Amino acid sequence: MPDKNTKPVIGFIGVGYMGHGMAKNIRNAGYELWIKGNVNRTPVDSLLAMGAHEATSAKDMAAKCDIIHICLSNSPMVEAVIRGEDGILAGARPGLIVIDTSTADPTSTTTLAAEMAAQGVTMVDAPLGRTPKEAEAGTLDAMVGCDDETFAIVSPVIDCWAGTINHIGPVGSAHKMKLLMNFIAMGYGALYSEVVALGAKVGISPQTVRTVIGGSRMNNGFFETFMQYVVDRDRDAHKFSITNASKDIRYVNNMASDAGVVGMLAASIKHYYTHVEAIGHGDDYVPMLSDHVAALNGLDLAQEVKKGAK
Numbered sequence: 689m690p691d692k693n694t695k696p697v698i699g700f701i702g703v704g705y706m707g708h709g710m711a712k713n714i715r716n717a718g719y720e721l722w723i724k725g726n727v728n729r730t731p732v733d734s735l736l737a738m739g740a741h742e743a744t745s746a747k748d749m750a751a752k753c754d755i756i757h758i759c760l761s762n763s764p765m766v767e768a769v770i771r772g773e774d775g776i777l778a779g780a781r782p783g784l785i786v787i788d789t790s791t792a793d794p795t796s797t798t799t800l801a802a803e804m805a806a807q808g809v810t811m812v813d814a815p816l817g818r819t820p821k822e823a824e825a826g827t828l829d830a831m832v833g834c835d836d837e838t839f840a841i842v843s844p845v846i847d848c849w850a851g852t853i854n855h856i857g858p859v860g861s862a863h864k865m866k867l868l869m870n871f872i873a874m875g876y877g878a879l880y881s882e883v884v885a886l887g888a889k890v891g892i893s894p895q896t897v898r899t900v901i902g903g904s905r906m907n908n909g910f911f912e913t914f915m916q917y918v919v920d921r922d923r924d925a926h927k928f929s930i931t932n933a934s935k936d937i938r939y940v941n942n943m944a945s946d947a948g949v950v951g952m953l954a955a956s957i958k959h960y961y962t963h964v965e966a967i968g969h970g971d972d973y974v975p976m977l978s979d980h981v982a983a984l985n986g987l988d989l990a991q992e993v994k995k996g997a998k
Contacts, residue, residue, distance in 0.1 A: 695719050696754035698845060701746060701769055702790075703731045705927060706816060707759035709823030710789070710849040714757075715740055717848040722749050746772070747779035755785045755845055759816075762935050763796040770800055782808030787842060789814050789830075791866050791932070793939050795946065797833075798860040810838050811859050814846060815866035819913075820927060827851030831869075833862035867943055870936040871954060876910050877933065877974045878957045881981035884918055888987050893996025894918050917975035919993055930977065931970035934961035 699722045700711040708731035715721045721740040725732035736742060743749035746769050749756060756776060760766050766788055770776045776786060786809060788797065794813075801811035817829030830850035832839060839855050846853055856862045884894045898915040901907060916925035937958045944951035964972060964980045972980075982989040 696841075696845070697722070697752060699723070699743065699749040699753035699756035700759070701749065701756065702726070702759035703735060704728065704759070705820045706789070706823045706828075707731070707757075708734065709820060709826070710757065710759065710828070711735055711740065712738065712824070713826040713849045714845065719845070719848070722752055724749060745774040745779075746770075746776045747774045750776045750779035750784060751781065753784070755787060755842065758786065758788045758790060760790045761932060762790070763793040763939075766790055766792055767796060767800065770804070777804065777807055777809065780804075780807060780809045784809045785812060785838065785842060786810070787812045787814050787846070788863075789816055791815050791870060791936050791939070792863050794860045794863040794867070794943060797863050801859045810834070812838060812842055813859055813862040814842075815862055817852075817866075817869060822851070823849065830854070831856050831862040831865045833857060833859045835859075864943065867936065867940045870933075871940045871957075873910060874933050874937045874940075874961065874974070875953065875957050876908075877914065877977050878960045878981075880911065880914050880918075881960065881978040884978050884989065884992075885982045885985045885987060888982065888989065888992040889985060894989070894993050895996040914975045914978070917973070918978050918989065921990065921993070923973065923976075926973055926975050928974050929970060930961055930964045930972045930974060933974050933977075934958070934965050934970070937961055 697720045698714050700707060701724045703711050703723050703725045711721060711723055715738050722743045723732060723735050723740050724743045724746060758766055758769060797813050804811050813833040814830050822828045826849050828850045829852045830846050832853060832855050856865050884897055887897050898919050901911060913926040916922045940954050941951060941958055944954055960977060964977060979989050
């Protein structure tokens with residue numbers, strides 16, 4: 689555990705869309721920072737220019753750091769970076785804290801937490817809300833799962849990159865809450881896609897849908913960025929991939945099954961995202977689901993937008 693009178697040494701694994709901004713804000717707050725990226729050198733080089741150090745492996749990082757963040761795409765990746773031959777547990781010292789900010793399978797999280805505790809390592813789940821824009825600004829939403837003592841230690845570090853911090857409960861609880869949040873988000877994506885397709889079929893343009901719903905109590909930030917793509921064709925309005933969305937709604941369905949909960953809506957939502965993956969467009973962003981749902985109904989949504997502009 690880091691000395692209360694000195695700042696802990698921080699590690700960060702996964703400095704992509706979200707991780708770069710988070711790591712940048714940790715470094716800007718004066719923490720010694722060790723990073724490990726993937727194939728894209730741009731965010732790594734950016735952080736190195738700010739004074740961060742590059743670890744050769746997760747094992748190497750674990751030997752140097754007091755608190756390590758993980759920001760990866762899915763539970764198998766998190767498991768590999770923790771359990772692997774050159775993973776965190778291979779180099780961890782007792783007292784190390786690992787903060788998993790990924791959107792992960794809660795069952796995997798609690799299993800990992802037990803394995804890590806046996807080696808004197810504490811697992812914290814702290815999944816994120818909002819987008820890369822807020823990651824760069826240091827204003828993400830953080831949901832945190834850990835005991836009260838650990839929460840007091842990690843809060844100042846999380847505060848570097850989060851504007852809102854909610855302590856949900858014990859380890860694993862924050863990943864459950866994040867899945868509930870993404871259930872709503874991916875449900876919005878499917879719902880709005882059907883709405884604009886149905887609207888176009890019955891003579892209501894996407895522009896009219898945006899104007900009417902956007903001016904009502906049903907407006908929200910997700911609707912605004914979704915329609916920014918649908919109507920303005922802004923590809924980067926909401927940079928969250930179909931592949932990640934599909935993974936999250938799959939985890940939601942698994943959680944419902946484990947809990948013995950009837951989840952007919954979650955099951956239906958899943959199929960839109962798995963369809964887009966199956967036809968080779970998993971790298972599309974969530975608002976682009978609208979194009980695929982329109983195509984299932986014999987429509988070219990971009991053309992419907994052009995017709996609506998006349």
